[in-house]
Amino acid sequence: MSQATNKLLLMQQFSRLFNFSFFEFSIPGWQLTSQMQRNTAITLNQQEIKNYGKVLTSKQPQIFRLQRTNALILAIPKLEKNKLSGTWLCFIPLDSANFVHTVTDKSDANNLAATLYLALYHVPSPVKLNLTQRLDSLVTHYAMRDLLLEELKTDETTHYYDMDELYKHELLMLEAITAGNLQRAEALIDYLLQVPEYAGMLSSDPIKRVKEFIIVTVVISSRAANAAGVPSGESYFKGDKLIREAEKQVDLTNYKDFTRQIVAYYTKLTIRYRQQESPYIFNIEQYLQQHIYQPITVATIAQKLNVNATYLSRLTKSKTGLTLKQYILKHKITEARYLLQFSTRSVQEISLMLNFSDPSHLTRVFRQYTGKTPSEYRKQRK
Numbered sequence: 001m002s003q004a005t006n007k008l009l010l011m012q013q014f015s016r017l018f019n020f021s022f023f024e025f026s027i028p029g030w031q032l033t034s035q036m037q038r039n040t041a042i043t044l045n046q047q048e049i050k051n052y053g054k055v056l057t058s059k060q061p062q063i064f065r066l067q068r069t070n071a072l073i074l075a076i077p078k079l080e081k082n083k084l085s086g087t088w089l090c091f092i093p094l095d096s097a098n099f100v101h102t103v104t105d106k107s108d109a110n111n112l113a114a115t116l117y118l119a120l121y122h123v124p125s126p127v128k129l130n131l132t133q134r135l136d137s138l139v140t141h142y143a144m145r146d147l148l149l150e151e152l153k154t155d156e157t158t159h160y161y162d163m164d165e166l167y168k169h170e171l172l173m174l175e176a177i178t179a180g181n182l183q184r185a186e187a188l189i190d191y192l193l194q195v196p197e198y199a200g201m202l203s204s205d206p207i208k209r210v211k212e213f214i215i216v217t218v219v220i221s222s223r224a225a226n227a228a229g230v231p232s233g234e235s236y237f238k239g240d241k242l243i244r245e246a247e248k249q250v251d252l253t254n255y256k257d258f259t260r261q262i263v264a265y266y267t268k269l270t271i272r273y274r275q276q277e278s279p280y281i282f283n284i285e286q287y288l289q290q291h292i293y294q295p296i297t298v299a300t301i302a303q304k305l306n307v308n309a310t311y312l313s314r315l316t317k318s319k320t321g322l323t324l325k326q327y328i329l330k331h332k333i334t335e336a337r338y339l340l341q342f343s344t345r346s347v348q349e350i351s352l353m354l355n356f357s358d359p360s361h362l363t364r365v366f367r368q369y370t371g372k373t374p375s376e377y378r379k380q381r382k
Contacts, residue, residue: 007078007120011088013037024078024087027057033086036170044089061113075111075329075358079121083216090116166198167343170220172338177263180271180282181289184338189263191342193256210255214246217259221266222246228270229277235269280305280312281319288331295355336362340378347374 008024015022015036024034030049044052053073055062059082062075074090090292092112125265173188194196199213222235232340242262250258274282302309313324320327332354338349351362366374 008034010119011076011116014119015090020090020092022088022090024086024088026078027084028088030056038295057084060119063113072175073136074116075259076113076120088116119265146229166192166195168337168341170198172334172341173263174224175221175334176269177270177288178228179226179285180267180274180332181285182264182267182271185263185267186260189260192257197208199255206252211246211250214250214255214258214262215243217262218242218246221262225266225273227272228274230266230269230273235266238265238269278314278319280307284312284316284324284327288328292331292335293355296328298328301328330369331367332356334365336366336374337370337377340374350374 009022011022016021021037022035023032026029026033030046030109047078049056052064054101058075061077063072064075065072072092074088074092076088076090078082078086078088090112100357169188169192173185173192175344176182176185176188199210207245218239222230222232222239225235226232242265246255246258271282274285284301287301287304298309298313302312305312307334309324315321316324316327322330336350338343339353345353347362351359354362356362356365363373366372366377
């Protein structure tokens with residue numbers, strides 16, 4: 001789902017909650033692109049658009065009132081990469097008998113404008129925020145009310161990111177730890193740490209929040225290492241030590257570096273145990289990580305490891321539950337998922353990169369391993 005679509009859906013949510021009409025205009029040309037009419041069908045004519053040109057082209061929320069109607073109008077800018085692409089005009093009636101949550105004055109409208117701006121762009125608006133009891137009650141049924149009210153009251157900023165997308169990225173990172181793919185695990189944790197909401201809102205105290213985030217990171221990273229065969233006793237013992245160190249050392253300036261160290265530690269621990277416990281499987285993993293974009297067959301891996309191909313396939317089956325051919329395909333699909341998440345390459349390009357016979361072949365195998373087509377998988381993150 002695109003960011004523009006997300007913002008439009010958010011505006012629709014607020015419109016239903018606060019029971020106001022809104023119209024979406026795009027510039028240049030002031031073309032009407034969407035609308036939601038509830039208590040009023042008022043809109044601006046061309047002369048009024050001209051008269052209010054400065055208001056409508058501001059990058060900050062604006063509030064004005066038409067002489068011909070008893071309604072306040074909130075002009076909420078449509079910003080794309082900080083460039084103005086249009087505006088939303090929200091019509092707030094002041095005397096509608098059917099208006100459940102009546103905004104009675106400009107102060108209430110200011111708060112509503114600031115709330116909309118914060119929800120859309122994740123930064124406080126320059127409009128002074130003074131929460132009133134009325135506004136507090138207005139957002140009672142809004143799904144994000146707790147986070148939103150916390151932000152309004154403390155000036156903290158929480159980004160309403162697509163959490164499903166973050167979860168997918170986290171799964172890829174955990175898979176990289178389990179596979180002992182240090183480069184991929186480090187790249188993914190670096191990506192995740194760039195997203196403010198990845199640390200979550202576990203506490204209103206910022207220091208306590210990052211320390212609790214470290215605990216969560218230790219727990220999920222140790223579980224990923226356990227899945228690779230690392231003895232739970234060792235991973236838990238080290239986890240306790242890392243948590244104690246975090247309690248003493250971690251602050252707002254170094255928690256990201258500490259998080260990277262945790263992910264790197266458990267990935268390296270996985271590598272060590274995989275190498276000790278199943279050297280052939282470890283060597284297969286390393287080969288696949290290094291040659292995933294090259295033609296790979298059971299024969300090429302067996303030749304590289306100087307092992308009989310049939311024996312190697314049976315050994316892989318006994319250790320992983322998959323034949324070596326299936327194991328190769330599984331790794332290709334993991335790489336395809338990564339490319340679908342982090343690149344704009346087409347399915348055809350990805351199929352060529354991973355040496356599938358054609359896009360249809362990639363689609364069949366991808367659905368077999370994930371339950372979705374590549375296009376469906378990519379669509380979920382938009």
